[in-house]
Amino acid sequence: MRNKLSLAVYLALATPALAEKPMTVWRDPDCGCCDAYVDYLRSENFEVHVIDDRDFVNRSVAAGVPERGMGCHLAEIDGYTLSGLIPADIIRRLLHERPAVTGITLPGMPANAPGMASKKTGSLRIFSFGPDGPAVYSDE
Numbered sequence: 001m002r003n004k005l006s007l008a009v010y011l012a013l014a015t016p017a018l019a020e021k022p023m024t025v026w027r028d029p030d031c032g033c034c035d036a037y038v039d040y041l042r043s044e045n046f047e048v049h050v051i052d053d054r055d056f057v058n059r060s061v062a063a064g065v066p067e068r069g070m071g072c073h074l075a076e077i078d079g080y081t082l083s084g085l086i087p088a089d090i091i092r093r094l095l096h097e098r099p100a101v102t103g104i105t106l107p108g109m110p111a112n113a114p115g116m117a118s119k120k121t122g123s124l125r126i127f128s129f130g131p132d133g134p135a136v137y138s139d140e
Contacts, residue, residue, distance in 0.1 A: 020046040021095060023082075026053040027073035034073045037085050037115030044088035046077075064102045066129055072109050080104070085113035090126055090138050102130035104137050 023041065027034035029052040041048050053059060053074075060074045061067060063081045071084020078095055081103030094104055105127050106113060112121045128137040 020044070020088075020092070021078045022047040022049065023075055023077040024049045024051060025073055025075045026051045026056045026059055028052075028054055028056060031072060033085065033109060033115040037073070040114040041088065046088065046091075064129060065105055066127075066134055069105045069107045069127055069129065069134060071106050083107075085109065085115045086126060087114055087124065087140075090140070093138070099128065099137075100130065101128040101132075101137075104128050 023046050025034070025038055025041075025048055027038075027050065038048050038050055056074050057070065060070050060083055063074060063076075065071075065074070065081060065083045069083065071082075071086075073084070075082040077091065080094060080101075082091065082105070083103065084106035086104060086106050090104070106124055107127070109116060110124055111117060113124055123140055124138070125136060126138040126140075127134045129135075
């Protein structure tokens with residue numbers, strides 16, 4: 001029993017973490033928080049492809065992001081649209097739950113969001129959007 005447990009621990013430590021689904025991020029090339037957010041996502045094992053796009057606002061509107069709910073960049077992962085500095089655990093929750101929404105957004109650039117702060121403090125209100133309109137998705 002002890003050898004099996006030792007082998008299980010060894011394999012868990014020796015096996016690299018599985019990468020998350022690939023994600024594309026459209027962002028303004030002059031935005032430093034977007035660079036920090038992409039670094040954060042990569043540290044959370046997301047495979048991120050970055051596209052410089054100074055017109056991501058129009059791209060966001062075309063993707064269905066409510067104008068009053070827009071974040072500082074746009075992303076796509078596994079059929080969902082993401083707007084803003086959404087924490088990795090919320091993205092994983094979205095991909096696990098698979099709700100019938102177009103996507104989720106964290107409006108603006110909250111000071112305690114990934115890419116803005118080194119550590120999340122307080123709560124972040126994240127909204128879903130889609131055919132049924134906007135709704136609170138997470139208030140963590």
